[in-house]
Amino acid sequence: MLKYIIPLVLFIIMAIFLALGLNLKPSEIPSPLLNKPAPVFSAPKLQTPEEKLSPADLKGRVWLFNVWASWCTSCRAEHPVLNQLAGQHAIEIVGLNYKDDPNDAKNWLNTLGNPYNVSIMDQDGRIGIDYGVYGVPETFVIDKKGLIRYKHTGPVTAEDVQQTFLPLIAKLQAEP
Amino acid sequence: MKHLLFIFLLMMSCGSYAVDTHQLSDPKQQEAYETLTKELRCLVCQNQTIADSNAELAGDLRRQVYEMLQQGKSRQEIVQFMTDRYGDFVLYKPPFKGKTSLLWIAPVVFLVMGLTIVFFFIRRKKAVANQQSQAGALEIDVEKQKKIRCLLEKGDPS
Secondary structure, eight states: OHHHHHHHHHHHHHHHHHHHHHHOOTTOOOOTTTTSBOOOOOEEBSSOTTSEEOGGGGTTSOEEEEEEOTTOHHHHHHHHHHHHHHHTTOSEEEEEEESOOHHHHHHHHHHHOOOOSEEEEETTSHHHHHTTOOSSOEEEEEOTTSBEEEEEESOOOHHHIIIIIHHHHHHHHHOO | OHHHHHHHHHHHHHTTSOOOOOOOSSHHHHHHHHHHHHHBBOTTTSSSBTTTOOSHHHHHHHHHHHHHHHTTOOHHHHHHHHHHHHOGGGBSSOOOSGGGHHHHHHHHHHHHHHHHHHHHHHHHHHHHHHHHHHHHHHHHHHHHHHHHHHHHHHOOOO
16 A cells, blocks of 8 residues: 555655746746835936936835836836826836936837836946846835835736735825 | 767857956956856846856846956955845855755755665565575475485385
8 A cells, every 4th residue: 555655645745846836937036125225326317317316305205116128028018007007196106217228218208108207217227236127127116214115027917006006005105 | 970069069169159258457356256257147047147148137247246346345245245136046056044945955855865765675675585585495495305205215216
C-alpha cells in the first residue's frame, strides 16, 4: 500500500508547487518602496519647463503618480482609463514623462487628451530609478504624508480603478 | 559534423557582442564596476545581468553604478542603493534572510532527501539479494544431502 501512497503524495506536492508557479507573475516585482516616503525629486514641468515640481509641493494631498511615455504602447491602452479617472476628480494625477521627447509627449497629450494635473519630465530616467521603475506604465498612490501606499505595474484597467484604486483613494482621503 | 560546428559557433557568437561599457581610470574601480554589473539583474529581461543586457534600463543602471563609483561610493553602498529601489530581486545572489531562506535551504534539503532515499534503496536491495543467495545455498545443501544419502544407501552405481 505504502508503495502507491508515497508516489501519490510526492505527485500531489509537486502539482501544488507547479500550480502555485503558474499563478505567480514573475514580472511583478514587489516594491521595497511601499509605505516609505516618496523619493524626492525636483523636475521641470512638461508644459512649462521653467517651473519645477517636487513631492513636497503635494504634501497634504493624496495623489497618483503615473509613469508614462509616448513610445510606450501599453500606455496607450491605459490612457482612456486615466482620462476617465481624471474626469471623476477623485484624485490629483501627476505624470512622470519617462525617457521621452518633450515634443512627442506634448503631441500625445494633445491628440489623446490630458488626464494629468501636471506632468514632469524625466528625460534621462533618473527619477525612474529612484522609484524603482522597470517597465512603463507604472502607477503609485501617495498619501497625505507623502508615503507610497500602493504600486501598480503595467497598464491600469477600468476594473483596477473600480476595485483597487477608488476604494484605496477614499480610504487615504479619510486619513488625517 | 560541420553543421554541428556551425551551430556551435553561432551559439558562441550570441554572447560576444559588446554593450556600451564605461571606463574608469582606477583599475580597482574598473574591476568593481565589472563585478557589480555582473551581479545586478536587469529587471526588464530578468534573466540577464545589467552587464549583458541591451535594455535601456540596464544602460541606465550601468550609468548609475559608474557614476556612484566615480563619486567614490563603496560596493556596499551601491548594492544598498539598488536594493532600496528594486528589492532583493535585483541581486543575482540574494542575501540569506527569512524571506529567502527557503531558496538557500531547499537545495540542501533535497540533496539530503535524495541521498537518504538512495541509501535505503541500496540497503534494501542488498538485504534482498543476501536473503536470496542464502536461500539458494540452503536449497543446494538439501539437494546435495539427498544425493549423498541416496548414494550411501544404494551404493555407487558406477
